[in-house]
Amino acid sequence: MNLELFIANKIKSGGISGKRLAGPVVKVAVAGIVLGMVVMIISVATGMGFQKEIREKIIGFGSHIQVVSYDFNMSYQTNPVEQDSMLEQQMLSVPGVEHVQRFATKPGLIKTRDEMQGIVLRGVGPEFDWSFFQTILTEGGRLSLNEEKSSNGVLISDDLASVLNLEVGDRVPMYFFEDQIRARNFTIEGIFDSHLPELDETFVMVDIRQVQRLNNWSENKISGYELLAGDFEDLMMTGSNVAEVVSGHISEDGTMLRTRTIQQTQPQIFGWLDLLDMNIIVIIVLIVLVAGFNMITGLLILILERTNMIGVLKAMGMADRPLRKVFLTLAANITIKGLFWGNLLGLGFCFAQSYFGFVKLDPANYFLDTVPIHLSALHIILLNVGAVLTIFLMMIGPSYLVARISPVKAIRFE
Structure with missing residues (x-):
């Protein structure tokens, strides 16, 4: 030894x-x-x-990367861009990008007999990735979306349901303000709780076609694309690569595109x-x-x-x-x-x-x-x-x- x-x-x-x-x-x-x-x-x-x-x-509500109109303002009343299947394939081919989905937003107001609350409709399509919302659903289920028929259902947060005294299956009147007030009735299909009050009290999930009609858009008009990336540590590089792809894309009406990563949209958090x-x-x-x-x-x-x-x-x-x-x-x-x-x-x-x-x-x-x-x-x-x-x-x-x-x-x- x-x-x-x-x-x-x-x-x-x-x-x-x-x-x-x-x-x-x-x-x-x-x-x-x-x-x-x-x-x-x-x-x-x-x-x-x-x-x-x-x-x-945060990413569950806003994705890793958003591709929006170049003159996109910071409000939820967005300028539309044209849906382009070729552009979607190009973005999917970028290393690090795993999924591409459409989105559209519309600010509005929920009013019940005793309460009212300002909200933002977040329209999503059948291709939407529900994996995050599946983990935070507390009642009901996710939206049933298909290509043939638009859905009249919505997902709201537990915070909104408590404030407005709503349950799964209830009809929800919503009001939207432009040149004139427009009213729509939706049915609650599910209730979620992410424990993030700022987001829970803001977003209501809905079929993207409902937002397109409220905005008077055609079926090929959307607020933009949401991209889900594989590795968060490489997000800045992935975002730069996506920006190179979309920067050269100009739609028929002259609309140009730009990208925003989740770090840019939520810098405080x-x-x-x-x-x-x-x-x-x-x-x-x-x-x-x-x-x-x-x-x-x-x-x-x-x-x-x-x-x-x-x-x-x-x-x-x-x-x-x-x-x-x-x-x-x-x-x-x-x-x-x-x-x-x-x-x-x-x-x-x-x-x-x-x-x-x-x-x-x-x-x-x-x-x-x-x-x-x-x-x-x-x-x-x-x-x-x-x-x-x-x-x-x-x-x-x-x-x-x-x-x-x-x-x-x-x-x-x-």
Whole structure:
């Protein structure tokens, strides 16, 4: 067996005579690393999970990329563009684009006997991707859309249903204002709840043909296209590639197109989400520093406790480098043990929360009803590698204390 490893194991187990502080010191050092690793894993998992959940909710209402008229204004009363099947195929061929769907919007007002609420009709076609809304539906079902016949159904949020005292199957009168007031009656087919009040209280999902009629558009006129991308991290590049495709497209009536990514349409929310990255980094740095200083303290105590042993080994001819290696090996042993149990407990909590959701949140404050969890193997590897490197670098300095111990004074040390 390697001599340095043998001595380190003896110190850890208390097998070498001394003041017998090694056992408690090692346990405290291991516990510090375990606690730090658990906190870091949970911080990263919940921070990334929160970002992912909120991002998916925003994208569910607005897609990754929108292609709209070049003179598109910021209101929901939009300028139309012509539907073009060739353009749709060109956008689908862009790397990163997975789905293309039409949309049209129309602002209006819901008025019941006792209440009224301003809303925006969001018209969608049969090709609409309902995967997000399937996850937030609380009552009823999604809209039944087909190419042959337009639907008179709508999806409204739980917030609107509560305010207006509406249920699935109720008829909803809506009013739209242009040169004259236009009234339409719709039937509620489903109720959803995304826990995002700003969006829930705004959008009502409806057949796109209903919006086209309200806007006095022909069947080939729409507000624009919504594109769903595969990887959010590459969204800016995908958006640029889509912009190159649509920038050269000019319709027969002279309308030009432009693109908007979800980050451009919702800059406040994504700016707020980006701040979470800084919070996670600050937490990780603080935890690693605390764990590192905890290890420094433990190593110094172990060195001072074994001063007599160090003097004897030096007197027997052992050099400073192998002696330093003894204590660095002991520190590495403590670190690995702490990381093992820290990963086990941290990942165990994350998996349990992911499957059972036992830690609840108030949706009114956090926009989610349970603590979200999102982790990848890369996150875990980076956390562990970063912790090992940081703690090891912090251990090098205290290990030089061994070289300053005089054999004569150390042997006489009590």
